[in-house]
Amino acid sequence: MGIEGPFWRAIAVFRVASLAYAALLVLRAGGYARPAVAWAVVGVMAVWTVVMLVPPPSARRGPLLAADLVVTVACLLAAPYAQSRDDMLAGAIPITATWAAGPVLAYGVARGRRAGAVAAAVMSAADLWLRSGNGVDLASIPVNGAVLMFMAGVVVGHVARLAREAEERMRRAARIEAAGRERERLARGIHDSVLQVLALVQRRGAEIGGEAAELGRLAGEQEAALRALVQAPPVAEEPDPAPPPGLHAPVWQRRRLAHTSPGSTGTGAAESDVDLRELLRPYGTSGVTVSAPATPLRLPAGSAREVAAAVGAALDNVARHCPEGTRAWILAEEDDGAVVVTVRDDGPGIPEGRLEQAAREGRMGVARSIRGRVADLGGTVAITSSRTGTEIELTVPVGADKASADEASGRRS
Template sequence: MRQRFGPTAVEPATPLWWGAIGLRVLTWLFALGAVVVHDDDYRRPGLAWVVLGAMAVWTILTSLVYSREALRWRWHWFVVLDVAVVCGLMLTSPLILSPAQLAGVDPLITTVWVAGVPVAAGTRFGGYGGMAAGLVLGAGTAVARQAFTLDVARDGVLLVATGLLIGMSATTARRSAAALAEAWRKEVATAERERLARSIHDSVLQVLARVRRRGAEVGGEAAELAELAGEQEIALRALVTTEPTSTSAGESDLRGALQLLATSKVQIAAPAGDVLLPADVTAELVAVVREALSNVDKHAPGARAWVLLEHLATEIVITVRDDGPGIPEGRLEAAEADGHLGVARSIRARVLELGGTISLETAPDRGTEWEVRVPKAGKKR
């Protein structure tokens, strides 16, 4: 499946991939010059040209793969194979160079051509992947030189640093593109929501507001219809004014989802910013609150309810309180024994599955208060 980071499907780190291709080509040309200069001094000049040809073929092959548009075509295994092939070619240096060349400052047969590998690995795997590729190549340089010198250590540090910096750049590019895509998606969704809100305000909301006012004036049964129209007006206003609750990362805004439960009898208090949780966790918590509010409506008609959402450092706390008559002692146990499992399954079981805790405070004529605490990680047991 093609990865999309915004309005286009181009991989955000594409410039880095092209940089890796360009570096590979330029460094191969440098290796060609080195072979031409040192050809007469090599122990096996013929093998040097064979290895140089293999380097050219591998440069072309990697360029074809790394130039693909989508990230999925730049396979993990191919980048790992790239590291192995380049190390293998570099390890032919003791067979080609003379002992004096190996002990001196003459370049290995692959010279700086190996620098393209940590660039590719960092672009594909991030900073840690680039560092790992640099360490492998640094170790391969020491083996090929058959000694660990200051020059070998310097080359290793440069390779590791290159992989780290390029990897960090690639990771930053992808995260920035994802953030931009999310902002773009929200902007489009918000614009569409505002368009719908204007249309609804000019039609449905005005009708509901008129029914509410006229019903209240007439009284009697019309007053009951007015109350229902008022509740639907509040719910509809909440729906068209609440920001989109889902993200491309599989998260949803618990704050926005709870605000949709507001009615003339239910007030929602929540933080100003989004409370992003995994979508399944948000759905479960909303179901818990909805069941608690349903119990208020069922067992305490006319009672008002308040929902308080708190976004703490390590957990989410939701409090649902009402001013009803309260729950008589032993009533929940008796209901569960009679097979009425709304509280047991719809409220307590959901919270326990989320790894949270739930407590109840109630007394005659003092209402009911549920307090739900769920870890922010939102992992089910």
């Protein structure tokens, strides 16, 4: 039913309230001239109100709305059989009273303002014929009710149409956002695996020379083409420096693939918590020191893998952009309901404006593989850089869950 549900519930409340008002009119008038007929009409109105309390499904909506209009017109035209001619001449309200507006509102919600206006015209014509057939002077018939009914049908129909359009826009925006998040996730996985391997093949091929150099050149071309697919606009990649001995890229890459392959990054919603320390320890080498507390750092499995992948991306940047012999330290701890992982190096630091330039060139190491991952978990990233080194601090709530973070992002939008 979607966004129409509240409209149908409001119409149901209106029908019930109008039915109570009609019964009150009959009571105040002492049953009119023919109480049995008057209460019989109220009984039919009550039965039909119960029938229309449940919103009609789309497949049955047309016939049911037509039946609603017919039953309401019939109840309206039954008024002369319960009310005397003197009552009608005195301007007494028909037994149906405001209940007659039910099908007008229903048509407006289901079919739009034009259908609401047509239903209002039918009900107004029936009321006019009823009064004129009982000797009421046409010039003296009040038109306030007809005008209000017409306006109600048009306004409700227009608002319902706007609500449906807004709902469709929201659904479209949610689909686009979900596709964007999935694209970001895939781009991070590609950056952490395929692009890194292609860059490694390019560098090693250039070092070896001969036929390997041609293989490295082709790998470089494919790396640039793949970057163009996951990040626009495409730009040619500049050659990367060889990794320092302490941060050996092939060993590093194998460890990264074990923990951050695209197929292993799930939502974590149905997975148990894991100890983040176990995912960070494999990063320790002669050039990387891993420090963690003696107690476990528990995170949902999917979230822990994302944090470990972000740490690996930070170490990749050290290996690719810092001089040989640069050391790195990983410090993991829990602080005030959050897991904080700090990656620090003693390299030359990040030149001012380099991160913004890298994002424009399609390099995703910081923008997506680090900041994007942590942002999806509801966490924050703080980067501090100087001539004495760079420090990247990742803060993730202990209850971080990628599925719930995506859900919250969808609600904010």
